[in-house]
Structures are given as structure tokens and as C-alpha cells.
Amino acid sequence: MSLFRIFDIAGSALSAQSTRLNTVASNIANAEVASSSAEDVYRSRQPVFAALLRGERGNAQNQLPGVQVLGIVESQRPPRVEHLPGHPLADENGYVYFPAISTVEEMANMLSAARSYQNNVEVASTVKQLMLRTLQLGQR
Amino acid sequence: MSKLIDAALGIHPKALSLGARRLEVLAANMANADTPGYKARDLDFRSALREATAARLEQTHARHLPGHAATTEELKYRVPNQPALDGNTVDAELEQTAFAEAAVRYQASLDFLASRIDGLRKALRGE
Numbered sequence: 001m002s003l004f005r006i007f008d009i010a011g012s013a014l015s016a017q018s019t020r021l022n023t024v025a026s027n028i029a030n031a032e033v034a035s036s037s038a039e040d041v042y043r044s045r046q047p048v049f050a051a052l053l054r055g056e057r058g059n060a061q062n063q064l065p066g067v068q069v070l071g072i073v074e075s076q077r078p079p080r081v082e083h084l085p086g087h088p089l090a091d092e093n094g095y096v097y098f099p100a101i102s103t104v105e106e107m108a109n110m111l112s113a114a115r116s117y118q119n120n121v122e123v124a125s126t127v128k129q130l131m132l133r134t135l136q137l138g139q140r
Numbered sequence: 141m142s143k144l145i146d147a148a149l150g151i152h153p154k155a156l157s158l159g160a161r162r163l164e165v166l167a168a169n170m171a172n173a174d175t176p177g178y179k180a181r182d183l184d185f186r187s188a189l190r191e192a193t194a195a196r197l198e199q200t201h202a203r204h205l206p207g208h209a210a211t212t213e214e215l216k217y218r219v220p221n222q223p224a225l226d227g228n229t230v231d232a233e234l235e236q237t238a239f240a241e242a243a244v245r246y247q248a249s250l251d252f253l254a255s256r257i258d259g260l261r262k263a264l265r266g267e
Contacts, residue, residue, distance in 0.1 A: 002160045006167040013171030020174075049175040064168035067175055116173050119232060123167050126243050130163070133250055134156075138257040 003131050005064070010124040012052055012066030017117040019047050019069045024110040031101040035079075036089040042099040043074040044106075075100065148260050152253045154192045158185060159246040165215060166239045169230050176226035180218040180235065185245075 023045045035041040051065035077100035085094035162183045172178040220229035 002157070002164055006164050009164070009167050009171045017174075049172075051172055051175050051178050064164055065172060065178075066168070067171050112174070115232070116170075119170050119173065119236065122236075123170055123239065126239070127163065127167070130243060130246055130250075133247065137250060137254055 003127055003134070006127045007124060009064060009066045010120045010127070012068065013120040014117060014124075016047070016049055016067040016069050017113050017120065019072075020049075020113040021110065021117070023047055023072060024106050024113065027099075027101050027106050028103060028110075030099060031103055031106070033099060034087065034089045035097045036091050038079055038081075038097050041079040041097040042101075044077070044099060044101045045072050045074055047072050145260065149253060149256050151189070151193055152249050152256065155189060156246065156249040156253065158183070158188055158192060159242060159249055161188075162242045163239065163246060166235055166242055169235045170232065170239065172228075173230045173232050173235070174228070176228060178228050178230060180220070180230045181215040182218055182238070184214075184216060 027044045030042040033042050048070040049067055050070045052068035053063050053065045079100050080098040082096050082098060083094055084090055084096045087096045090096050162185055165181055165183050169180045169182075218229060218231075218234075221231055221234070223229045
């Protein structure tokens with residue numbers, strides 16, 4: 001039954017979106033972590049999604065891909081530098097380095113990931129109901 | 141016998157399997173709503189069903205066995221309303237409504253099949 005494959009597709013999307021939620025949580029948690037050098041500062045992490053093709057149906061055009069997380073990239077945005085001579089982590093010139101993370105951006109990212117997650121949960125539960133009804137076909 | 145059952149069930153088994161295929165296509169679209177470069181696709185249900193029911197091998201002799209030509213339903217790309225900057229053309233709302241519609245159609249096919257099976261059973265019992 002080809003409905004079974006929808007569970008794979010929706011499941012891969014759920015796992016990809018939860019990876020995205022994880023990176024958002026990590027980014028927001030570390031948004032205010034100070035550091036004494038530009039190299040050591042936390043960098044915002046973002047997952048890279050890609051379509052996951054399985055070599056089952058011969059024609060590549062007709063394949064229905066799930067989602068995979070190709071990797072997690074660190075943002076190359078330069079850190080926010082503040083002049084705080086009294087800060088315990090200040091370097092010799094009195095500068096403290098903060099991650100270049102926009103909390104607003106991360107919150108928007110989180111909402112988008114949560115919506116996509118819900119979408120795929122809905123798909124899986126609808127398909128589950130349809131499959132159960134199909135299995136009961138002709139039972140009386 | 142199987143020919144009789146085939147005739148009694150009509151178009152609905154094919155509609156059911158095509159409906160499952162369409163649900164799969166739409167689920168893949170929704171799963172890839174955030175994948176860069178993914179192009180949303182859909183199944184032209186009407187033409188696919190017509191093809192699935194019409195495709196038979198021609199019999200040139202009365203004693204030839206009837207054959208069914210293998211049909212490969214073509215998936216078509218959606219015309220994007222507002223493609224994203226990363227090349228993704230999935231419109232989540234559109235896919236959601238299409239999925240709901242496909243699910244209802246699938247259930248309709250199931251109900252039709254159930255009533256046909258019920259009819260067959262009544263005929264066999266002679267009620």
C-alpha cells in the first residue's frame with residue numbers, strides 16, 4: 001500500500017523540523033553569552049535541508065522525496081562588539097564579544113518550524129485514519 | 141467470477157489507488173515546504189484516472205488474454221504563485237487544502253467500495 005510511504009515522508013520532515021527547532025533553541029539560549037575574543041564567540045547554527053531521494057521508482061522525475069538535514073552550518077556574521085571595561089570577560093582593550101544572533105529572526109524561524117511540524121503531524125494522523133478505514137473495508 | 145467482481149466494483153479500486161498516490165505526492169510537497177529549490181508537484185487526477193481505466197491491450201483474437209498496459213502517471217509541476225527566494229515553490233496553505241480534498245475523495249472512494257461490496261454480499265446471500 002503506497003500510503004505506508006507517506007509515514008516515511010512525513011516522519012523525515014518531522015525529524016528535520018525538530019532539528020531546526022533544536023538549533024533555534026540553542027541559538028536563543030546562547031544569544032547573550034559573552035566571550036573575550038572574536039574566535040571563541042558562539043555562532044548561530046542553521047540546518048541545511050535537502051530533498052531525500054530514494055532509488056526505488058525508476059523515473060527520477062516521479063520520485064517523491066522526504067527531507068534530510070545535510071548538515072548544520074555556522075553563521076559567518078561578525079560578532080557584536082561592546083566596550084565594557086568593567087566586564088569580567090573583557091579583553092585588554094575593554095571589549096566584550098557577543099554572538100551576532102537576532103532573537104526576532106530566531107523566533108520567526110521557530111514559528112515557521114513549529115508550523116511545518118504541525119502540518120506534517122496532521123498529514124501523518126490523517127493518513128493513519130485513512131489506512132485504518134481501508135483495512136476495515138468490507139468488514140461487517 | 142473475478143470479472144464479475146471487477147465489473148461490480150467499477151472504477152473505484154483504481155480511483156482509490158490513484159487517490160493514495162495523490163496523497164503521497166501532496167505529503168511530499170508539505171514535507172519539503174522548507175527545502176531550498178524544491179518544486180511542488182501534483183497529479184492530474186482526472187487524466188490519470190482516464191488513462192488507468194482506458195489503458196488495455198488490444199485483443200486481435202478472441203482467445204487472447206486481456207492485458208492491462210502499464211500506466212506511468214506523469215507528475216506535473218505546480219505553477220508557483222509566489223516562489224521563495226531559495227527556489228522553493230511549495231505554498232503550504234494550497235497544499236493543505238489540496239491534501240484535505242484528496243483525503244475526502246479517498247474516503248468517498250472507500251465508501252463507494254464498501255457499498256458495492258455490501259451489494260455483492262447481499263446478492264450472494266440472496267437476501
